[in-house]
Amino acid sequence: MKTTRLTKSHIQKIYRPANPKTHKGTQGHALLIGGSYGKMGSITLSVKAALHSGAGLVTAFIPECGYQILQTVVPEAMVITDMGHKHLSNIQYEIEPNAIGIGPGIGQEQGVQHAFHEFLRRVRKPLVVDADGLNILSQKKDWISLLPKNTILTPHPKELSRLIGEFASEEDSKENAIRFARQHKLILVLKGAPTFITDGNSLFQNTTGNAALATGGTGDVLTGIITALLAQGYEALDAAKLGVYLHGLTADLALPETGTEYFVASDVIRYLGKAFLSIAKSPPRK
Numbered sequence: 001m002k003t004t005r006l007t008k009s010h011i012q013k014i015y016r017p018a019n020p021k022t023h024k025g026t027q028g029h030a031l032l033i034g035g036s037y038g039k040m041g042s043i044t045l046s047v048k049a050a051l052h053s054g055a056g057l058v059t060a061f062i063p064e065c066g067y068q069i070l071q072t073v074v075p076e077a078m079v080i081t082d083m084g085h086k087h088l089s090n091i092q093y094e095i096e097p098n099a100i101g102i103g104p105g106i107g108q109e110q111g112v113q114h115a116f117h118e119f120l121r122r123v124r125k126p127l128v129v130d131a132d133g134l135n136i137l138s139q140k141k142d143w144i145s146l147l148p149k150n151t152i153l154t155p156h157p158k159e160l161s162r163l164i165g166e167f168a169s170e171e172d173s174k175e176n177a178i179r180f181a182r183q184h185k186l187i188l189v190l191k192g193a194p195t196f197i198t199d200g201n202s203l204f205q206n207t208t209g210n211a212a213l214a215t216g217g218t219g220d221v222l223t224g225i226i227t228a229l230l231a232q233g234y235e236a237l238d239a240a241k242l243g244v245y246l247h248g249l250t251a252d253l254a255l256p257e258t259g260t261e262y263f264v265a266s267d268v269i270r271y272l273g274k275a276f277l278s279i280a281k282s283p284p285r286k
């Protein structure tokens, strides 16, 4: 399959600057579902990244033990807690988000698997599934059919091999991932160096990013960025392309200032403003 490189001009055709008259009610409501005891950092990073990617409202759905952490670290986010103390057990909420991201830090316990299954049976929104959400799907392959059309999956190579199996070469793995995306009508973000994106019919290769991103939590941040873009009404493939490009661009912009070693996942969020500004064709309108 022909590979299209995601250049700045390709991305500039996707990016839509905010309407000056917009308000938080029209900027999209992103719901991020994740976390467990010892892994609240993952969903906190996703939530923060969504807020810094233009979502008008962001809600976190987390196990009860994360309540104070979330409310303290990210006062801009709203929080709904699960009945489960350390892990998710029953994903129920009364809000109507425009997009949902699920998976970072949730673990794969029985109770979590059950809650995830019940969630999948009901969900009808634009969706991103990452991390342990993908690992659970790998164990329960028949749940893949419950994913809404154009759901975005964001596996790293290990998560991908759990999902579609091991192959002799990266090329074979990519070919099979493309087939998987086509068969299940999903968008796959094949994270790596570089990241590829496919909807099963076309394949895109990202051109941003560097080794500074090789640090825990940068994938959790990507989940928050893409979910926020979906919530703002970007089509799934566009949200994946724009999100992946901006995510890598933060590391490229940071590199001369931070170097590789110093850079952490929070720095992706810190440089998101500069990344958005550098793809804008003109300064933000008043």
Ligand SMILES: NC(=O)C1=CN([C@@H]2O[C@H](COP(=O)(O)OP(=O)(O)OC[C@H]3O[C@@H](n4cnc5c(N)ncnc54)[C@H](O)[C@@H]3O)[C@@H](O)[C@H]2O)[C@@H](O)CC1
Residues within 6 Å of the ligand: 038, 039, 040, 041, 042, 043, 103, 104, 105, 106, 107, 131, 132, 156, 157, 158, 159, 191, 192, 193, 216, 217, 219, 220
């Ligand atoms: N601060 C936090 O709370 C963090 C929580 N995290 C959560 O921890 C859980 C486990 O996620 P992990 O991804 O760490 O565990 P996994 O077991 O899914 O993946 C780690 C394995 O994948 C391999 N791998 C990763 N990227 C690779 C690449 N580009 N090429 C080849 N191999 C690669 C690693 O070598 C390692 O063997 C998830 O729920 C995740 O969301 C992580 O996101 C890290 C940060």
Ligand SMILES: Nc1ncnc2c1ncn2[C@@H]1O[C@H](COP(=O)(O)OP(=O)(O)O)[C@@H](O)[C@H]1O
Residues within 6 Å of the ligand: 131, 156, 191, 192, 193, 194, 195, 209, 210, 211, 212, 213, 214, 215, 216, 217, 218, 219, 220, 221, 222
């Ligand atoms: N050497 C690298 N060059 C470019 N991007 C990288 C590199 N290493 C990691 N990344 C990016 O960092 C992110 C890591 O995601 P992931 O493995 O899910 O991390 P975590 O689960 O810890 O948040 C992916 O977007 C991946 O493409």
Ligand SMILES: [Mg+2]
Residues within 6 Å of the ligand: 130, 131, 156, 219, 220
């Ligand atoms: Mg990850």
